[in-house]
Amino acid sequence: MSAWKKIALAAAGCGVLIYAYGRKMVRMKANLIVTPEVSVQSIGLTGIVLRTDVQIKNPSDSGFSIKFPFVTLVYNNTLLGSSNLVNQEIAVKAYSEVNIQKIMISIPLSGLLSVASGLISAIQSKQPVKIIVKVSTVVDLGWKKIDYDDTQEIALKN
Numbered sequence: 001m002s003a004w005k006k007i008a009l010a011a012a013g014c015g016v017l018i019y020a021y022g023r024k025m026v027r028m029k030a031n032l033i034v035t036p037e038v039s040v041q042s043i044g045l046t047g048i049v050l051r052t053d054v055q056i057k058n059p060s061d062s063g064f065s066i067k068f069p070f071v072t073l074v075y076n077n078t079l080l081g082s083s084n085l086v087n088q089e090i091a092v093k094a095y096s097e098v099n100i101q102k103i104m105i106s107i108p109l110s111g112l113l114s115v116a117s118g119l120i121s122a123i124q125s126k127q128p129v130k131i132i133v134k135v136s137t138v139v140d141l142g143w144k145k146i147d148y149d150d151t152q153e154i155a156l157k158n
Contacts, residue, residue, distance in 0.1 A: 033057040034150040036133040038073065039157040040123055047108040048120070050156070052083065054135055057097040065089045066148070067138040071103050074132040081105045089140070129156040 034056055041051040052071045058064070068086035072079065083103045092098050122129050134151045 031058075031060050032139075032148065032150075033059065034135050034152075036071070036135055036150075036152060036154060037157065038131055038133060038154060041104060043120065043123065045109070047106060048123075050081070050105045050107065052103040052105060052133065054100045054103065055097055056092060056100070058092045058094065061094045063091065063093045064142070065091045065140045066098075067140075069100060069103070069135045069137045071105065072134040072136070073105055073107075074134070075129070080131070081107045123156070130154070131156050 034054065037053045037055075039051050039053075041049040043049075050073065052073075054069050054071065056066065056069075066089070068088040068090060069083075070085060071083040073081055083105055090098055090100065130153055132151060132153050134149060136147070136149045139146045139148050
């Protein structure tokens with residue numbers, strides 16, 4: 001067998017391995033389970049502070065890292081607020097979960113008056129409040145970084 005044929009076979013073999021690894025990583029990203037939880041931290045004269053906790057589960061056999069999640073809250077199709085950007089890597093091991101706690105989102109009183117006048121009264125009267133939570137992050141697979149977004153409607157815990 002000539003040297004060029006050996007090189008071609010080796011290159012094809014490497015290509016197949018890289019493709020298989022890439023497919024595995026993309027499937028792993030699709031299997032991520034994100035569970036957000038939002039609760040009222042405080043209500044004051046300046047506004048409301050909502051606490052968001054995010055649990056990220058990795059049910060795959062591959063570990064990876066993610067950027068600290070960016071959280072956006074929407075109520076009645078209007079943006080309530082969003083978290084601060086944090087440049088931090090979080091390692092997620094295979095078959096494990098990571099809990100990211102105390103992501104504080106401040107909603108000024110002026111924003112509440114224009115967005116939803118009934119939000120404060122619903123919170124104070126312990127009525128269920130539905131909020132849409134969007135969690136955005138970047139999954140670092142080692143050789144490629146992939147944007148990841150998850151949007152869920154959850155009940156605000158009073």
